[in-house]
Amino acid sequence: MGKxxxxxxxxxxxxxxxxxxxxxxxxKSYGAQPNADITQALTKAWKAACAVAGSKVVISAGVYKLGxxxxxGPCKGAIEFNLQGTLQAPSDVASFNGKxxxxxxERIDGLTVLGGGVFDGKGQQAWQKNxxxxxxxxxxxxxxxxxxxxxxxxxxxxxxxxxKYFHINLLECKKLQLQHVTITAPADSPNTDGxxxxxxxxxxxxxxxxxxxxxxxxxxxxxxxxxxNQVTCGPGHGISVGSLGRYENEEPVSGIRVTGATLxxxxxxxxxxxxxxxxxxxxxxxxxxxxVMNNVANPVIIDQNYCPNSQCSNQSPxxxxxxxxxxxxxxxxxSTKEALNLICSKSVPCQQVVLSDIDLAYKGGGGSTTxxxxxxxxxxxxxxxxxxxxxxxx
Numbered sequence: 403m404g405k406x407x408x409x410x411x412x413x414x415x416x417x418x419x420x421x422x423x424x425x426x427x428x429x430k431s432y433g434a435q436p437n438a439d440i441t442q443a444l445t446k447a448w449k450a451a452c453a454v455a456g457s458k459v460v461i462s463a464g465v466y467k468l469g470x471x472x473x474x475g476p477c478k479g480a481i482e483f484n485l486q487g488t489l490q491a492p493s494d495v496a497s498f499n500g501k502x503x504x505x506x507x508e509r510i511d512g513l514t515v516l517g518g519g520v521f522d523g524k525g526q527q528a529w530q531k532n533x534x535x536x537x538x539x540x541x542x543x544x545x546x547x548x549x550x551x552x553x554x555x556x557x558x559x560x561x562x563x564x565x566k567y568f569h570i571n572l573l574e575c576k577k578l579q580l581q582h583v584t585i586t587a588p589a590d591s592p593n594t595d596g597x598x599x600x601x602x603x604x605x606x607x608x609x610x611x612x613x614x615x616x617x618x619x620x621x622x623x624x625x626x627x628x629x630x631n632q633v634t635c636g637p638g639h640g641i642s643v644g645s646l647g648r649y650e651n652e653e654p655v656s657g658i659r660v661t662g663a664t665l666x667x668x669x670x671x672x673x674x675x676x677x678x679x680x681x682x683x684x685x686x687x688x689x690x691x692x693x694v695m696n697n698v699a700n701p702v703i704i705d706q707n708y709c710p711n712s713q714c715s716n717q718s719p720x721x722x723x724x725x726x727x728x729x730x731x732x733x734x735x736x737s738t739k740e741a742l743n744l745i746c747s748k749s750v751p752c753q754q755v756v757l758s759d760i761d762l763a764y765k766g767g768g769g770s771t772t773x774x775x776x777x778x779x780x781x782x783x784x785x786x787x788x789x790x791x792x793x794x795x796x
Contacts, residue, residue: 403480418486423484427451432601436464436487441471448473455479461519463487470498470544473504480512484521485560489605493524495531495543503548503571508753513555520561521546525591528566529615531620532560532592535711543567543593549741555774557584565594566750572599583610591615591743596638600654614638618668619660622646623683624653630660640670643688645708647680647722654684667737672729674710676722676747683685683722695734701762704755704778719749728756735765742773744780751779759784 406652427447433444444461451457454480462638464487473483486521491504500506505521507513523546536539546565558581562569568586572578585596596612599605601624608689610633611620618635620642621628641660646652665671672690676683694699704727706720741762746752756778764771775791782790 409676419721420541424456425451425454426458426460428460428462430462433525434466434689436466437473439467439469443467444468444471451481452477454527458482458484458734460484461487461489461517467492468505470497470501470504470516472508473510474508475513477510477512480514481510482514482516483507484517484759485515486517488520488522490522491524491566493527493548495528498544500542500612502542502547502567504544504566506548506550506553508548508550509552510555511553513717515554515555515557516559518559520563523565523569525566525587525594527624529591534593539550544648545569545571547571547572549578551575553577555579556581561582561586564585564591567593567611568595568598570597570600571603572597575599575602575605577604579604580605580607581609583607585610585612585614585618587614589613589615593696595620596635598622599625601625605629608632610634612638617642618642620666621655621658623649623655627654627657628659630661630663633663634664634666637667638697640665640668640673641690642670642673645676645677646685647683647720650681652681652683653748654686656684656687658688660690660693662692663695665698665701666696668698669700670703671695671698671735672732673703674699674703674724674727675705676724678707678714678720680719680720680722681715684728685722686725688726689728689730691728691730691762693732695732695735695736696760697735697765699736699738700734700740700743701734702732702742702760703795704744706745708768720747720751721748723750724755725753727752727754728758729760730758731793732759733762735760736762736771738776739764739766739769739772741771742790744773744775744778746777748777754762757782757786759786759791761785761787763787
């Protein structure tokens with residue numbers, strides 16, 4: 403009796419397990435073929451999968467062309483986007499009709515993106531047409547991968563290559579994990595931020611490898627409760643909070659923690675940047691720790707006079723209040739003599755800035771590294787090379 407009951411129980415469990423298995427929606431079943439455009443096939447596969455709880459969209463190995471696509475939720479339940487092949491965007495910017503995203507995941511709860519595949523943005527033509535350095539109202543260029551209003555989700559083991567603009571953008575996301583993500587673009591590719599986020603919270607980024615022509619990771623307004631761990635960055639412009647204060651009604655930034663990062667041959671290291679003549683804002687509870695710099699320019703920087711390409715008409719002080727910031731256990735080599743530069747606002751000086759155990763050697767000849775402090779008096783502990791505030795301005 404006990405044996406029969408055991409067999410029946412096992413059979414029932416097997417039946418229940420089979421009903422919970424993911425239903426697979428392979429784009430090839432919807433007409434997709436390698437080296438051809440799969441925009442319609444993917445759109446159909448996604449729509450069908452989204453209507454089923456616990457589904458999986460599969461793009462198998464191979465190279466596929468893909469136009470502008472929005473993969474829209476909410477879906478019936480958790481959904482997986484399994485990219486094993488390479489997706490190639492159109493090279494011509496005009497084909498995007500002014501849209502700011504190539505592949506957009508929107509309003510989805512319980513999304514998983516994985517598979518080891520590649521999002522190839524084919525950005526070379528777009529970089530030549532990028533006029534944002536001269537014109538702050540420049541034409542919008544498409545982001546490789548957008549996550550808009552995505553919650554309780556995971557992105558892992560994917561590559562974003564040669565985006566026309568930002569590689570990965572998070573807007574209004576919550577509880578999103580990014581793991582083992584690779585991002586690559588040439589050092590001279592303009593505005594190709596690796597991962598940018600705004601108005602998002604409870605985000606984790608771990609074991610990412612990022613090399614771009616702009617910030618490896620950037621935190622825009624409204625970003626809160628973010629942990630970045632074991633990221634390698636270079637080439638690029640470093641890991642940046644901001645820029646902040648450029649627009650009206652920006653939301654506070656807080657709870658940013660970057661640990662275990664390695665930056666190599668970047669134009670900046672770890673920094674906070676705000677615009678002069680800005681609207682009021684807040685950036686607080688921001689911490690950088692256990693960071694290694696390899697031939698990095700400006701390894702540690704707060705810049706409240708951030709104004710690239712002289713785009714500012716008004717040089718009045720920034721009104722973004724920076725407080726509770728720490729730079730701890732930062733070591734390596736600086737390609738600039740000035741390794742630590744804290745330029746805070748005269749209007750709202752930085753408060754509660756901590757420098758601890760910093761050891762940055764100048765890689766060039768002619769002496770040791772130096773530091774500058776403007777409108778800030780940091781608390782200091784442990785060994786400091788360069789010494790804090792060798793140049794002071796108040």
